[in-house]
Amino acid sequence: MVEEGAVQPLTRNGVSRGPRRDDVPADGGSRAWAVMLGSFFCNGILFGVINSYGVLYKEFVDNLQKNNVTNASGKAALVGSFAMGTTFFVSPVSGVLTDWIGIRQTTFLGGAFASAGMLLSSFFSDDVAALCVTYGAMYGLGGALAYTPSLAVLGHYFGRYLGIVNGFVTAGSSAFTIAMPYFMDMLIRTTGIVWTLRILSAISGLIMLCAFLFKPVRLTTSPTKRPTLRDAFNVDVITNSRYVVWTLGIAISLFGYFVPYVYMLKFVEANFAEGSDTKLPILCIGVTSGLGRLVFGYIADLKGVNRIYLQQLSFFSIGILTILLPFSAGYYGWLVVITLGMGIFDGCFISLLGPIAFDLCGRQGATQAIGMLLGICSIPLTIGPYIAGVLLDARGGDYQLPLLLAGIPPLVGAAAMFTIKCVSIDKKVTVQNGNLTYTKASNNFNNVRQDDDKGRLIENSDKSIDCNNGQRSYNYSIL
Structure with missing residues (x-):
């Protein structure tokens, strides 16, 4: 019988390749595949709901306008952008908490908060202030606590194939984004907004079940004491110059990233013939985003490929395509083509977050590196859609200027990331x-x-x- 933590010879076809620990799985195995699937569903549930906020947004705007609330578009958009922003803003805390109490426990807490927040939202569906707390803050907090460890755990089970595995996992949000708008629209038409939110609460509760699959691999076989909260904070991450520059480049790019997701349904209603499918553009983004995550995840693992250059390409393309969106007004076919392209490069950007964090900060620093990155990104993700909503109301529902401005930050961020190679490391x-x-x-x-x-x-x-x-x-x- 082999004792836990014992060092065993690693063999391949009967040939010894040196020692390894028995608690460090190779790329693959039943536990690794289970972790991958659990992470897939965590990503899918969380971002399938958040990315499909446009369906709920339409209902909230209509309710506010019936109640003669001023700046209805901006206030309703704030609820969705607040959820996205909170998900990312709290991610640094999620990273530290993950290192302190564990991946499994943090993910479980995330599922509990997300489910509870959505359930409470069903009791305040006509109160924007309350929704900012229940849907925005609570669901966003749950998303943060579950999302960061669901990515970090992949590095414990995969190394050589981390890019393609991360691509598959992040494709979960694409798969759910494809289905969620139609599913949520069907629920609203058959059960109403209140029961729609309650059903989404039950679905979000499945994240707690996924948490039980996340058993992290120990990084050392020597006995260690339980770290304090102060010890859990990894200072090396924030002193890594290249990581800091990379993070700031992404943050700049994301000021306009979430704007098309929030306003796409209303944009189609206002600029295309009556009867045009308002949900198809989001469906197109979801389909090709999933494809992009798989394809670029595979490409990122190829020898000679620079992952950061790939990410720059994705931001540049997203910026150009976002600028082209308002010029598709009246030409539904062009809108579909543009959103298909946006999805491909969205998949590229998302699938490379985890692998680049592991490249720059290693396994021990990756959890907090991902968390801090998402935390900083919360600022542009929250502010961007709200500013677009204010511009939209000020211009009487004209989407041209908000969408044009939303395409500029990704171009600036892509250019800024070239400075990474100019930063020395000592x-x-x-x-x-x-x-x-x-x-x-x-x-x-x-x-x-x-x-x-x-x-x-x-x-x-x-x-x-x-x-x-x-x-x-x-x-x-x-x-």
């Missing part, structure tokens, strides 16, 4: 079993451009490799 990066540690090292900018064995770009630095039983020490920074 630390030596040591990667061991997916863990990242830092020691002082010097920089030497000789315009070196090479690829490591994971296909990640090594540029503008010295590189030295020491291999011993799968351990590598690199003196470089990964772009």
Whole structure:
């Protein structure tokens, strides 16, 4: 019988490849596939609901206008953008909490908050202020607590195929985004807005079941004491220069990202022939976003591919396509083509968040790296749709200016991310079993451009490799 935590020889076709711990699974296996599916459903449920807010938005706007509420469009949009913003704003707390109490426990709490928030929303469906608390704050909090660990746990079970696995998992939100608008519209027509919210509460409760699948892999076999909350905060993440620049570039890009999701249904109603399918554009984004996550997740794992360059391409394309949206007015076919393209590059952007965080910060820092990234992104995701709503009301329902302005930030963010390669790093990066540690090292900018064995770009630095039983020490920074 083998004791837990014992070191066993790793063999392949009977040939020893050195020791490994029995508590570190390889890429694959029943537990790994179960974790992947659980993460798929967590992402799908959370963002399927959030991305389909346009269906609820229409109902909320109609109710507010019947009650003669001023700035109805902006206030109703605030509820949905507040949910998205809270999901990302609280993600740094989620990252720290995950390291403190565990991946499984944090995800379970997230499912509980999301379900409770949606249930309470059903009692205040005509009160925007209350909805900002129940739907915006509570559901957003639940989303934050569940989303960050659902991505972080993937790095515990996958390494070589992390890109494609992350692409499959994040495709869950696309799959649910495809179905949710039609499902929610059917519920509203048959049961009303109140019972629609209650049914969504029950669906959100399934996240708590997914949490039981998330058993993290221990990063060390030596006994350790339970970390305090102060110890759980990883300072190395916020002192990683390239990570900071990458995060700011993404934050800039996201000021206009959520605007098309919120206003697409109303945009179609106002600018296309009566009877045009108002939900088809969101469906198109969902379908091709799922495809994009799988395709670009696979591409990101190929040798020689720079993941950050791929992400820049996605933001540039999203910006151009968003600017083109108002010019499709009256031409439904062009609208479908544009939204199909937006979905593909949306999938590229989303699928690379986790892998790039692991590239830059390692397994030990990835959880909080993802959380801090999402927390910073909450600001533009919350402000962007609200500003668009104010402009929309001020211009009497003209969507041209709000959509044109929404396309500019992704272009600026894509350009800003070029500065990542100009940022020096004065630390030596040591990667061991997916863990990242830092020691002082010097920089030497000789315009070196090479690829490591994971296909990640090594540029503008010295590189030295020491291999011993799968351990590598690199003196470089990964772009």
